[in-house]
Amino acid sequence: MTPGHTMNRQTLAPLSLLLVLAGSLSLSACGGSAAQAQEAPKADTTPAIPVEAAVAQRGEVAATYSGTTTLEADQEAAVVAKVGGTVAEIYAEEGRAVRAGDALAKLDDAELRYAAEQAQANYEKKQQEFARSQTLFDRKLISADAFDTVKYDLAVLKASYDIAKLNLDRTTIRSPIDGVVARRLIKVGNTLTPNQQVYVVTDFDPLLAVLYVPENALARLRPGQPAAISADALAGKSFTGRVARLSPVVDPQTGTFKVTVEVHRNDRALAPGMFSRVSVTYDVHKNALTVPRTAILTEDGESAVYTVKDGVAHRVAVALGYADGDKVEITRGLANGDMVVTLGQNSLKDGTKVAIVNNTPQKAVAAQAQKPAPSV
Numbered sequence: 001m002t003p004g005h006t007m008n009r010q011t012l013a014p015l016s017l018l019l020v021l022a023g024s025l026s027l028s029a030c031g032g033s034a035a036q037a038q039e040a041p042k043a044d045t046t047p048a049i050p051v052e053a054a055v056a057q058r059g060e061v062a063a064t065y066s067g068t069t070t071l072e073a074d075q076e077a078a079v080v081a082k083v084g085g086t087v088a089e090i091y092a093e094e095g096r097a098v099r100a101g102d103a104l105a106k107l108d109d110a111e112l113r114y115a116a117e118q119a120q121a122n123y124e125k126k127q128q129e130f131a132r133s134q135t136l137f138d139r140k141l142i143s144a145d146a147f148d149t150v151k152y153d154l155a156v157l158k159a160s161y162d163i164a165k166l167n168l169d170r171t172t173i174r175s176p177i178d179g180v181v182a183r184r185l186i187k188v189g190n191t192l193t194p195n196q197q198v199y200v201v202t203d204f205d206p207l208l209a210v211l212y213v214p215e216n217a218l219a220r221l222r223p224g225q226p227a228a229i230s231a232d233a234l235a236g237k238s239f240t241g242r243v244a245r246l247s248p249v250v251d252p253q254t255g256t257f258k259v260t261v262e263v264h265r266n267d268r269a270l271a272p273g274m275f276s277r278v279s280v281t282y283d284v285h286k287n288a289l290t291v292p293r294t295a296i297l298t299e300d301g302e303s304a305v306y307t308v309k310d311g312v313a314h315r316v317a318v319a320l321g322y323a324d325g326d327k328v329e330i331t332r333g334l335a336n337g338d339m340v341v342t343l344g345q346n347s348l349k350d351g352t353k354v355a356i357v358n359n360t361p362q363k364a365v366a367a368q369a370q371k372p373a374p375s376v
Helices: 003-039 110-138 144-169 362-369
Strands: 049-055 057-070 072-080 085-090 103-107 172-174 179-184 197-214 226-231 239-246 256-263 275-292 297-299 302-309 312-324 327-332 339-343 354-356
Touching: 049 302, 057 197, 057 327, 072 179, 103 197, 110 144, 197 239, 197 275, 226 256, 256 275, 275 312, 275 339
Parallel strands: 049 354
Antiparallel strands: 049 339, 057 275, 057 312, 072 197, 085 103, 103 172, 179 197, 197 256, 226 239, 226 275, 239 256, 275 327, 297 302, 302 312, 302 339, 312 327
8 A cells, every 4th residue: 555545544534524423413403493393382373253242231120020911991881771762862982081970872761751750740649648648647637557558658659750760860871980982882773671781981091901920929029019011002112000909819720819000091002902011120239230131141050151351252150130121130250341242152162262343343342341330
């Protein structure tokens, strides 16, 4: 081997060692970068679910018992003819307001008038005979039996005369109560028999709504409690009434008791026979925490809502109090100002990202949450 070859081997050996070390360092560096890349957290790309939300806030909530019924008049009289005869005149038509004693119709009274005149003549004649008998009896000129007979005959004739006058007066058909003529059942020329119905007179004020309430509400209802009445025929109108009376007896067949609500007919809009909805308020909480009814989820007898905080929905169990229209009282589980989901919660799970899409901007909803609770 030449000296030149020996030098080349000695020179190449250190170079090969350097190259091996450099490669090892390069592989170590690459391995470290890959490990770091694997340990880096991935960005959450789950889309937010759009929901609508509202703020839990304090206010007044009422407890009510609601039911449906048909309105009826407090007083309604079926007017009948007390004597028979032919209808001669009609004085009152349907819709006319009348007072007790007002004439509604008149029967032909010729025959009864003659009968009354005859009874009067007989009675007056017997009065004269009685006066003479009285004088004779005082002078002991007739016996007590003879005098008693005349006295008795006078009493009979007086009764006959009174009956004749009464029948004559009854040819004028009169209203027995204050009210409005609801129905006229006769026409001029009709021949009536005694006790035949001829009119219906109704007292429209107050009107009554009679409810049959389950016995478990007996302890909560009492006379004087306010009630709201609405009729299907008068959409958008509500009328104020009150509980007039309660039956203290529970029907064992139905398990209900009778509650009578009265409403005054101030503007003549309500009428007997209207199908109506009645709500009786039996308690009020003045400073209750409430949420919209649509926020409540009920499952297996338990109630919950979804609250929203920092764009994330959280399922929260709640205890409910009174329900009043479209709002529900929350007695446990929420605080004043909490934001709750009112639409879209059925597709949520605890921890789901959400985006509030109310028509009202979210800032306005959040600002409402910062309002202080009203003082009690």
